[in-house]
Structures are given as structure tokens and as C-alpha cells.
Amino acid sequence: MVKKIILLLCATSTAMAQTTPVAAASVVTLSQKKVAELALQQGYRTKEVNLQYQQYKLPFAETLAKYDWLLGVTTGYELDKQAQLLSSQTLDPRNKIERYNTTLTLSKPFTTGTLATIELNRLSLNADYDTALTVQPPDNQTLDRAGIVLEQAILGNFFGVADRGTVNAAEENYKASEILRANDLENVVLESIRQFWTAYIAQENFKEAVSARDRYKKLVDTVRRKTSLGYSNPGDLPQAQAELETREQTVKSTSTEYLAAVENLLTSLALDPKSEVKFEMSTMLPAMPSLPPVKTEDLRAIRSQKLKVSAAEESLSASKSLAYPTLNVVGKAYTTGVAEKSEDSYSELTGGSRPDYYVGLRFAYNFGSDIQNERIVYNKLNRDLEQTRLQRQLVEVIDSNTQAERKAQAAYSIAQSAEKQKEFRERAVTELQRSYAQGRTDINNLIIALNSSFTAEVQYITAVGNYHIALNEWAASRDELIPDEQPSENGK
Template sequence: MVKQIILLLCATSTAFAQQAPVAAPKVVVLSQKKVAELALQQGYRTQEVNLEYQQKKLPFAETLSKYDFVLDAATGYELDKQAQQLNSQTLDPRNKIERYNTTFSLKKPFTTGTLATIELNRLSLNADYDVNLPQQPPSNQTLDRAGIILEQAILGNFFGVADRGTVNAAENNYKASEILRADDLENVVLESIRQFWTAYIAQENFKEAVSARDRYKQLVDTVRRKTSLGYSNPGDLPQAQAELETREQTVKLTSTEYLAAVENLLTALALDPKSEIKFEMSTMLPAMPSLPQKKTEDLRAIRSQKLKVQAAEDSLSASKSLSYPTLNVVGKAYTTGVGEKSEDSYSELTGGNRPDYYVGLRFAYNFGSDVQNERIVYNKLNRDLEQTRLSRQLVEVEDKNTQAERKAQAAYSVAQSAEKQKGFRERAVTELNRSYSQGRTDINNLIIALNNAFTAEVQYITAVGNYHIALNEWAASRDELIPDDNQSEDNK
């Protein structure tokens, strides 16, 4: 009885499983433009590029951080039982001094080579003195002190030459990297477009493989019928059947390639891997565009490299300025207040009755390692390196633009020729098929024609894809695939 119940439950669950509806895969319609938009909006590689370039903000921010406001505060308590009068031979253990010391300072370096500091200090004393002293000092006293300190570089880092050079170099390097981000995004779009065409070509190859297999099935039926009537040549049927098996193998291989290409495209665009792709394509071959000449100096790669050259010049200026000894003018202005009560000391402080002024020079010089000269040599070499790269890129970018245009023109001519070739191959198949049915041609000629027709169809689809890819590569070489005014912003 138990076994019967178990079998019944299993059968019921199987029936429900068979009746459960299977969700249809989501259909995604893709065109070349849609692929470019999705790649920029949500592609994994786009996210990686944006995140990588956001990380490049740190060196510039670290350079600017050297000119931040610096607030320093310290407070503490000190108990001193070693207080002893100079005229006393013994130390009264009852003597003690309690000190409360609080200090605030606010510093701000400027790119003019100036360091400004504001200081506030309060020292409070609570003392127990020897009762035998003839004159008892006040038990409680407060000392307030406030001042402004200005320090100006006048030799090394003369009025901030090195500071401004360092900041400008960091800023130019950051701007140069920001310009190149658009180029990296263009490469992402180009790769997505290539994957789009790879998937489309794989789909069309698969369709052509199926169509070729169907043609060979018809040929096998025709040969079998002629063989049964005694009209075929010896070996015609096995030969046709062998070619049919070849087409079966081709269908399996192209199916695998198509599925792999679709999966790669879905992954690149961050789409649901279970989605079904529908390609939105035009059968028309677009004409070769005529574009105006593009100035090489206006291209992003050149503008970025020019900023790097300027950054190297700024770093060289900074290193030359820092090679001199440090000689700074220092000026200090303080005011002091003293009283038994904190209110009295503060009132005296703000009254400015006890000013204290100081003007002087501060000199420092590092020697021994000769690192200053080595730093100058390094920055000179770096400047020469960046200038050499600029000269090379001026030629390479122009060559790249010319080659991209030439490649697009060649791809257009190949696609036109492939379209004509496809038509000729189809006409040959039609004529030879009719001739073979009439017994006027050998089956080998028909098989060769069928294979050539299949190859021509595949070559035409590939040529069209290569032409579209070449057009996009040409646009990318001109910085027109992602124009400057439409650069993708950081994903937020």
C-alpha cells in the first residue's frame, strides 16, 4: 500500500512538472547603434574604465593636500613636586605646582611659497608654596598668548615657483588621463561592435549552413531518384551522401560558434545570458562617406601628450627651484596676557598691551648625496622623453587616420565585389542544377558550384561586417565615434 502511494505521488509530481509553464526567453533587439549605447551605459568594460580613471584622481588630490589647512590642538596636565626655591636647602614635600597647558594652531601653506600660522596658547598654574616664604607668589595664574607667524621662501622655492610647478604638473597629468578616457571608451565600443558583427556573421553562417544542408538533401533525393531509374553515373549517390554528411558537420560547428558568439555579446553588454538576440540589420550596403580633413593637433591623443609635455616642463622648473638652499624670511607677532584669573589674562591679551615682534631669516641646505642635481637630470630626461613621444605620435596618429580611411575604402570595394560574386555563384548553381537534372553535366561540377555558392555567401556577410567595422575604426581614429561633447560621464 505504501509503495502504491509513493508511486502515485511521484506520478502526480511528474504530471505537475510537465504542466508547469516554462518562461519564454527575453528577446533583445540589437542594432549596431543599440550595441554602442548599451556598451557605454552598462557594459562591464565601460564600468572598469570609468573606475580605473576615477582612481587617477588620487595623485592630484594628494598634491593639493599639501596646501590644506592644518589644525593642531593639544592639551595636558602636569603635576610638579620638584619645585624648590634657590635659597632653600631642603625641599618642602608640601610644595607642588599644577600646570594646565592648552595650545591651538592653524597652519596654511600657499603656492606662493608662504606658510601662515595662527597660534593660541593658555597656561594655567595652581601652586602650593612653602608657607615660610617671606613673599607668597599668587597661587593661581593664567598666561594667554596669541600670535601670527608668516614665513616666505625667497631662495629655494622662490615665491612658490616649485609649489606651482608641482601643482601644475599634477593637474596637467590628470587632465591628460581624463582626455584619454574617451579613447579607452572608444576601444570598448569598437570591441562591442566587433562582437556584434561576429555574432551576426555567425548567425548568418549557421543559416547558410542549414540552407546548404537542405540543398544537399534535395540533391541526394534527386540522385537517388535518378539512380533508381538508372540515369545516374556510378558513384553519384555516395558522393552526394558524403557531401551531405559534410554539411551536417558544418551545421553542428557553425551552431556552436553562433551560440558562443551570442554568449560573448550578451556578457559584454551585461545582458541576461538567457536572452534571445534578434538582429536588426539593413540589407543595404552604405556608401563610402566623404569626410573633411581632420587636424592632427586637435585629436585627443595629441592633446593629451601635449599636456604631459607641459607637466614634464613644470616638474623640471620645480626641481630647479628646489635645488637652491632654503632661505626664508620669518616674521612673528605675538600679544600676551597674564592674570590671576583667566578673565584678566584674556582681557589683557585682547588689549594688546604686551606685544612681541620678531623678524629673522631661516637657512637650510642639504648636501652630500647630490640628489638635487640628479632630480634635475631626471626631469630633463623625462621632458625629452615626453617630447619624443609627442613627435612620434604626431606621425603615428596621422598615419593611423590615413590607414583607417584606406582600410574602409578597401573594405567597401571588397563588399561590393563579394556581392557580385555571390550573385554569380548563385546563377552558376541554378544553371548546373538544371543541367545535372537533364543529365548534361557531372555531379562533381554541381557539388563544386554548391560549395562555392556557400563560401561566397559567407564571404559576402563577412565583407559587409568588415566594412562596418572599418567605418567605425575610421570614426574612432578621428575621435568621432565618441565626440568630446558626448563623453560618457562617471557611473554614479
């Protein structure tokens, strides 16, 4: 009984599965241009590149943060009953002093080597003294103090030489990385285009494999008919059947490669991997373009490297300035007010009747590790390294552009030759099929011709794809695959 129920459930589930409609896969039409657009708009690699380059802004922001405004507020309460020397007040344990102290400071360093600080302070005092004292101090007092402090570097970091060098180096390094972002996006687009052509070539190879299998099926039927009539040579039928099995294997392998290539393409474009892909292709082979010479100095790689050289020079200048001892001029200007009432103290403060001025020098020098000279040596080596890279890249970009153009020209010639070769192979198959049907050609010659024709079809499709890829690589070497954004007339 249990077995019958299980069989019934299995049959019911099978019937339901057969009657349940399957959602049709969405169809995605892809061309080379659309693949490039999708790669830039929503591709995973594009998002990775953009996020990576956004992280490069942090070092520049951290450098600028050293010159932020700094607001500080401290406030507190103090109860003082401690003993004091030379004071009769400390003999009575009833003596106590309560202090309320609040200080507000606002400071900012400037890239001129200047540190400016504004300070406001209020000290409120509430005291209980022994009433037997002959001289009775006030129980409540308020002391207000306000002033400004200016400190200017005149030796090490002379008037901000090191500060400006550090900021300029950070800014130029950030700009250099931003310029290279377009190059990395070009590489993403190139990779997407290569995947597009890989998928398209895999599709055409699969179609050619199916077409070749159908041809061999017809050949097997022809040989079997000739064998039944006694017109075929010994071994012709098994040989044709063996080649048919080879074509069956090729269909399976090319089908697997095609599906894998399409899935990789859809994944890189952030599309549904279950989508059905239709390739929008033109059978015409575009002519080789004639492009004017490109200015090497205008290429992004060179502009970026020049900024890196400039940043290295700024860092070297900063390290040389910081190698000197610190000698700063310090100026202070304060005004104070004191009274039993806080409003009276504030009025005295704003009246400026109790000024306090100070002018002096602050000197500091650390020694022992020779770190100053080591920083100079390091930055000199870094500058020389960036200059050497610039000289190398000036030559390499010229070579890269020349080689990319040469590769495109060769790919165009190969594609033209492959097209002619395909036509010749197809003509040879047609003639040998007619000859074999008439009994004037050995089957080996026909099999060789069929296989060569299949290979020629595959080579032609591959040559066309290689030509399109070479054209895009040539455009990328000229910074034309993803051009720089041009500012509009209104500056936006």
C-alpha cells in the same frame, strides 16, 4: 514494493515537468547603434574604464592636500613637585605646581612659498607654596599668548616656484588622463561593435549552413531517384550523401559558434545571457562617406600628450628650484597677557600692551647623496621622453587616420565585389542543377558549385561586417565615434 514507489515517483515528477510551463526567454532587438549605446550605458567594460579613471584623481588630490588648512589643538594637565636649583621652595615637600596648558594653532601653506600660522595659548597655574616663605608668589596665575607667524621662501622654492610647478604638473597629468578616457571608451564601443558583427555573421553562417544542408537533401533525393531509374553515374549517390553529412557537421559547428558569439555579446552589454537576440539590420550597403581632413592638433591623443609634456616641464622647473638651499624669512608677532584672573589676562592680551616681535632667517641644506642633481637629471629625461612621444604620436595619428580611411575604402570595394561574386555563384548553381537534371553535367561540378555558393554567401556577410567595423574604426581614429562634450550656451 520499494521499486514500485520509486517508479511511481519518477513517473509523477516526469509528468509534472511536462505540464509545468517554461518561462519564455525575453527577446532583445539589437542594432549597431543600440549596441554602442548599451555598451556606454551599462556595459561592464565601460564601468571598469570609468572607475579606473576616477582613481586617477587621487594623486592630484594628494598634491593639493599639502596646501590644506591644518588645525591643531593640544591640551593637558601637569603636576610639578620636582626639585629645582637655587630655590628655597624646593626644600619643602609640600610645594607643588599644577599647570593647565592649552594651545590652538591654525596653519596653511600657500603656493607662493608662504607658510602662515596663527597660534593661541593659555597657561593656567595653580601653586601651593610653603606659608613660611618671606616672599609669597600668587597661588593662581593665567598667561595668555596670541600671535601670527609668517615664513617666506626666498631661495629654494623661490616664492613658490617649486610649489606651483608641482601643483601644475599634477593638474595637467590628471587632465591628460581625463582626455584619454574618451579614447578608452571608444575602444570599448569598437569591441562591442565587433562582437555584434561577430554574432550577426555567426547567425547568418548558421542560416546558410542550414540552407546548404537542405539543398543537399534535395540533391540526395534527386540522385536517389535518378539511381532508381538507372540514369545516374556510379558513385553519384554516395558522393551526394557524403556531402550531406559534411553539411550536417557544418550546421552543428556553426550553431555552436553562433550561440557562443551571442552569449559573449549579451554578457558584454550586461544583458540577460538567456535572452533571445533579434538583429535589426539593413541589407543595403552604405556608400563610402567623404569626410574633410582632421586637424592633428585637435585629436585627443595629441592634446593629452601635450599636457604630459607641459607637466614634465613643470616638474623639471620644480626640481631645479628645490636644488637650492632652503633660505626662508621668518616673522613673528605676539601679544601676551598675564594676571591672577583669566578675564584680566585676556583683557591685557587684547589690549596689546605686551607685544613681542621677531624677524630672522632660517637656513637649511642637506648634502652627501647629491639627490638634488639626480632629481634634475630624472625630470630632464622624463621631459625628453614625453617630447619624443609627442613627436612620434604626431606622425602616428596621421598614419593611423590615413590607414583607417584606406581600410574602409578597401572594405567597401571588397563588399561590393563579394556581393557580385555571390550573385554569380548562385547563378552557376541554378544552371548546373538544371544541367545535372538533364544528365549533361557531372555531379562533381554541381557539388563544387554548391560549396562555392555557400562560401560566397559567408564571404559576403563577413565583408559587410568588416566594412561597418572599418567605418567605425575610421570614425574612432578621427575622435568622432565618441565626440567631446561641447559646453552649452549657458555654460552648464
